[in-house]
Amino acid sequence: MKKIYGIGLGPGDEELITMKAYNLIKACDYIFVPKSKGKSLAKSIVSKYTSEKNIIELDFSMGEDNTAKYEDAAQKINSIVKDQQIAVYLTIGDPMVYSTYIYLMYELQKFNIQVETVPGIASFNAAACCLNIPITIKDESFYLCDRNVDEKILQAVDSICILKVNQNKRDIINKLEKHHFSYVYIKRCMQEEQEIIYDKNQILLDDDYMSLIFARKKLMNHHNLI
Numbered sequence: 001m002k003k004i005y006g007i008g009l010g011p012g013d014e015e016l017i018t019m020k021a022y023n024l025i026k027a028c029d030y031i032f033v034p035k036s037k038g039k040s041l042a043k044s045i046v047s048k049y050t051s052e053k054n055i056i057e058l059d060f061s062m063g064e065d066n067t068a069k070y071e072d073a074a075q076k077i078n079s080i081v082k083d084q085q086i087a088v089y090l091t092i093g094d095p096m097v098y099s100t101y102i103y104l105m106y107e108l109q110k111f112n113i114q115v116e117t118v119p120g121i122a123s124f125n126a127a128a129c130c131l132n133i134p135i136t137i138k139d140e141s142f143y144l145c146d147r148n149v150d151e152k153i154l155q156a157v158d159s160i161c162i163l164k165v166n167q168n169k170r171d172i173i174n175k176l177e178k179h180h181f182s183y184v185y186i187k188r189c190m191q192e193e194q195e196i197i198y199d200k201n202q203i204l205l206d207d208d209y210m211s212l213i214f215a216r217k218k219l220m221n222h223h224n225l226i
Helices: 017-026 042-045 067-080 100-109 124-129 151-156 167-177 201-207
Strands: 005-010 031-036 055-059 087-089 114-118 140-144 159-163 183-187 195-197 211-216
Touching: 005 031, 005 100, 005 140, 017 087, 017 114, 031 042, 031 067, 042 087, 042 195, 055 067, 067 100, 087 100, 100 114, 124 140, 124 159, 124 183, 124 201, 151 167, 167 211, 195 201
Parallel strands: 005 087, 005 114, 031 055, 031 087, 140 159
Antiparallel strands: 159 211, 183 195, 183 211
């Protein structure tokens, strides 16, 4: 039987991949990576130790409906990987958090391919650590969402992280301010291009797809939770 490992590489720092991920990447027969607009961050993260590996890039467009592309990618993987071979599909962050891998996994299972998922550090975890601000503490609740913030949920939680905020930051910030959240914007978290922005106007001007807003009801200053 063919086997595919879906591997989370973490937020972008090559030192933040797990030992299990590293060992599987080194031992596998094929490496599949997503790319968008001709670039693959996943490929660049592992470039130091995959130069002799068979790396196949799969084209997925960020923020678009890729249903047909997931089907095509699964067919391509199935045609390349032979019985008893092992392949890995690499994705940034964690494979089960707003990941292209989730949709690809379902398509691969249609071919009776054995799929195993290896966790990675999600961007919201990395952001909280970068800021030295807790996601949650005792008796608190946390809300993770993608672009659109549900105000009913927002009222009930103590902290929130909104991913991929390049499309409707003004609406998001208005809701956070309305419900007395302090917030910070991070783009390219744990990558060389990382930038942390607190000023509202600067946040609204930035348009990076790989961005998030982290917020808490309790007051935050630029470095610590007060």
